[in-house]
Amino acid sequence: MAARQLAEELELRWLGIVKPKQVREFPVLLYMDDEGLALQLTGKGAPGPVRAEFVTGKMGYRREHGGGTGQLVARAVGLQKTRAQLHVLDATAGLGQDAFVLASLGCRLTLLERNPVIHAVLADGLARAALNIDCAPLVAHMQLEAGSSIDWLESAGKDAADVVYLDPMFPHRDKAALVKKEMQVFRQVVGDDDDSEQLLAAALACARYRVVVKRPRKAPAVAGPEPTTRLEGKSSRYDIYSIKALPA
Incomplete structure (x- = not known):
């Protein structure tokens, strides 16, 4: 079985x-x-x-009716500034939602997920999506790997990815706040990421053009250098660390 x-x-x-x-x-x-x-x-x-679901539900709707390169995550990665196919390393892949959006917009994705349980759920979702005629071409541009993102980044070296994307778990201190079920599950399985500073440093040493860090809108930046710029949404923001200009 x-x-x-x-x-x-x-x-x-x-x-x-x-x-x-x-x-x-x-x-x-x-x-x-x-x-x-x-x-x-x-x-x-x-x-x-909670599943890694790309064919139906909110990801299926977003694939069919999303806002293209105007979406906040796409703007943070820089898709409005270049026509080149970017190689994006999602170093905290989770359920793969942001990576799937970027794949649908033409990026090539490498996904890293160190927690073996979350990795198994994501692998299952990608395998099911690969059987769908609309999702299969997108999944073909998404390569999932296991293990430590920090180890991967440090061994890969400079310019291993055009953009490194990070969405580390932020310590949750408001016990009265209700959070969506995905976050409740993640906190039970993964806990908080206490090595975000080390992960950011490794990402900055590896990315060719920029590092993008997703944070709760009011949360402090990850310890380290100040972001070059920020993009804010209703509940989250993207801290952008520019290394050099994206190709035209």
């Missing part, structure tokens, strides 16, 4: 067939059903499953 084999590979306890809302001894489950691999918080009243 594929689910049991994956549990063994990830060194997770195999529970067999269960209903997440009836589970009490674990805060979050990794499980597989007819729709693919998912993470879900447990217990009564827990929100629904």
